[in-house]
Each structure stands twice: as structure tokens, then as C-alpha cells.
Amino acid sequence: MIALRHLFGIAELDAEQIRYLLQLGASFVGLSRRSIRKAPTLRGKTIINLFFESSTRTRTSFEIAGKRLSADVINISSSTSATKKGESLLDTALTLAAMRPHVLVIRHALPGCCHFLAEHLRETSIVNAGDGAHEHPTQALTDLLTLQEHGGFVGKTITIVGDIAHSRVARSHLLAARKMGYRVRLVAPKTLLPRRVEQFGCEVYHDFDEAIPGSDVLYMLRIQTERLTSNCSFPSLREYHEAYGLNGRRLAAAGEQCLVMHPGPMNRGVEIASDVADSAASRILDQVEHGVAMRMAVLTALCGGGEEA
Numbered sequence: 401m402i403a404l405r406h407l408f409g410i411a412e413l414d415a416e417q418i419r420y421l422l423q424l425g426a427s428f429v430g431l432s433r434r435s436i437r438k439a440p441t442l443r444g445k446t447i448i449n450l451f452f453e454s455s456t457r458t459r460t461s462f463e464i465a466g467k468r469l470s471a472d473v474i475n476i477s478s479s480t481s482a483t484k485k486g487e488s489l490l491d492t493a494l495t496l497a498a499m500r501p502h503v504l505v506i507r508h509a510l511p512g513c514c515h516f517l518a519e520h521l522r523e524t525s526i527v528n529a530g531d532g533a534h535e536h537p538t539q540a541l542t543d544l545l546t547l548q549e550h551g552g553f554v555g556k557t558i559t560i561v562g563d564i565a566h567s568r569v570a571r572s573h574l575l576a577a578r579k580m581g582y583r584v585r586l587v588a589p590k591t592l593l594p595r596r597v598e599q600f601g602c603e604v605y606h607d608f609d610e611a612i613p614g615s616d617v618l619y620m621l622r623i624q625t626e627r628l629t630s631n632c633s634f635p636s637l638r639e640y641h642e643a644y645g646l647n648g649r650r651l652a653a654a655g656e657q658c659l660v661m662h663p664g665p666m667n668r669g670v671e672i673a674s675d676v677a678d679s680a681a682s683r684i685l686d687q688v689e690h691g692v693a694m695r696m697a698v699l700t701a702l703c704g705g706g707e708e709a
């Protein structure tokens with residue numbers, strides 16, 4: 401049993417903690433498939449979801465995760481919070497913390513916002529649900545849980561394709577790969593790669609077709625238009641799809657065992673062809689399902705470690 405104080409990122413977790421969260425997550429997959437999807441694990445706990453960036457999967461899965469474990473869950477979005485009236489993020493967080501929630505789940509465009517808030521919030525655990533282009537730890541954990549349930553990830557090669565520069569998901573995977581024993585290959589035009597990416601010890605390709613042989617997972621990323629600072633990162637969406645989109649030909653070249661993943665939201669016809677997204681190789685909806693179980697595991701670890709689970 402491992403209790404966590406906060407979940408800022410994969411950077412702060414060690415392999416043992418990640419393995420524990422995956423084990424706990426696996427135990428919650430079954431609960432979500434029963435006809436009565438409820439356990440008393442987090443009874444009496446209060447969780448606030450505070451989202452300043454749009455979200456479908458992450459916000460809903462944290463809400464369902466909390467409710468399935470009998471916690472009281474409150475959702476606040478930027479459009480309904482007092483930051484609209486000029487209140488700072490810190491004042492909003494201090495205000496919510498004064499209502500004594502056990503956990504504050506935060507998504508915000510500011511990288512490092514969770515570390516910053518944790519310095520001021522004494523008794524509330526903070527979960528990073530995506531901080532700018534920095535980290536998205538529960539997505540990486542969700543992906544590992546999905547792979548654990550579909551043949552494992554140790555020794556495998558996950559090829560991440562697309563807008564790596566702005567992807568917090570790619571960054572969390574680069575950090576997790578070293579700790580958990582899988583390889584990450586990156587595929588992107590130079591304009592969509594972060595500087596000094598070699599420091600992560602991953603293989604980098606600019607030609608998607610060259611990166612396909614030996615890939616166990618093709619992990620496609622959306623172009624993060626909300627974070628692009630120039631509109632000349634690639635010539636056009638059509639050309640981007642030609643060079644970096646996952647189509648039927650590339651999926652066939654990857655071979656029958658290769659899985660397709662995407663953290664969502666997908667832009668069909670841009671980074672992924674529609675028939676590939678719906679193909680037998682696609683684990684995209686499995687990722688969504690496992691996202692609930694993984695967030696149940698994270699909330700449990702934050703609220704005491706999962707003895708009852």
C-alpha cells in the first residue's frame with residue numbers, strides 16, 4: 401500500500417509507485433464492468449475538479465472515478481469560476497481549499513501550476529490533470545494500464561507521432577519510459593519537436609515510414625493549435641496528413657500486432673484516418689475506459705493508499 405501526497409507528474413513518481421498505481425488501476429477495471437459500479441473506498445472524501453482548459457475525457461473520468469468510489473465530487477470550469485471576475489489562480493485555489501476538500505484536480509495552461517499551488521495549500525492533495533505543455537501524468541498512467549491489459553509494455557516500442565513540442569502526454573511518456581522499461585520513438589517535423597529532445601534518450605525520426613518497422617504501438621497526437629505560436633509549423637493539414645497521418649497503408653506496414661493509440665480528442669483525417677481510428681488495432685476507446693480505473697487508483701492513493709480497495 402502506497403499513499404501519495406500529490407500527483408504533480410511522472411517525474412516525481414518512482415517505478416514502484418507507478419507499478420502500485422497500475423496494480424490498483426487493474427483492480428478497478430473490474431468494478432467498472434459490474435452492474436453496480438460503486439464501492440465505499442472514498443466515502444466522506446471531497447474532490448474538486450478545477451478545469452481552466454477544455455476537457456471531455458479527463459474531467460469526466462475524474463468525476464466518474466470519484467463518484468464510483470463514493471466521494472463527493474464538485475466540478476468547476478474556467479467559465480463558471482471567479483477567475484472570470486479577475487480573481488487569481490492562487491486566490492481561487494485558496495478559496496476552494498478553505499472549504500476543506502481532500503483533493504483538488506487541476507488543469508491549467510500554466511506549466512508547473514500544481515507545484516506552485518502546493519506550496520500554498522497545506523492540507524489539500526493536488527492532482528495535475530494537465531499543466532500546459534508540461535505533463536499529463538494520469539494520461540500516461542492510463543496508457544500503461546491499457547497496454548498492461550493488452551499484452552504489456554515492458555520491452556515494447558511506443559512510437560509517438562505528431563505535435564511532440566506541445567504535448568504534455570509525450571513528455572509524461574518520455575519520463576515514464578525510462579522508469580518502466582519501454583522505448584519511445586518520436587516522429588515529427590523539426591518544427592514540432594522540442595529543443596534538446598535527445599536528452600530523453602529516445603530515437604527521433606522525421607520520416608514516419610522509417611519509424612514504423614519495429615513499432616509495437618503507433619501513438620498519434622493532435623496538433624495543439626491552442627499552443628502553436630506560429631502558423632508555419634507545417635505547410636497545410638492535407639500535407640501534414642500525407643507525411644504524418646496514420647493511414648491504412650502505414651497501419652498495414654506496421655503489421656498485425658501493432659496497436660493504435662491516441663489520447664484524444666482526435667482530428668479524423670488529420671493525424672489519423674477515420675478507418676484506422678475505428679479499426680481492430682485501435683485501443684483508443686480502451687484508453688478511455690481505463691482512464692476511469694486509473695483515476696480511481698490515483699484518487700485512492702491520494703486518500704490513504706487503497707487499503708479498502
Ligand code: ASP
Nearest residue numbers: 530536568622663664665
Ligand atoms: N487530451 C490530451 C491533453 O489534454 C491531448 C490533447 O489535448 O490533444 O493533453
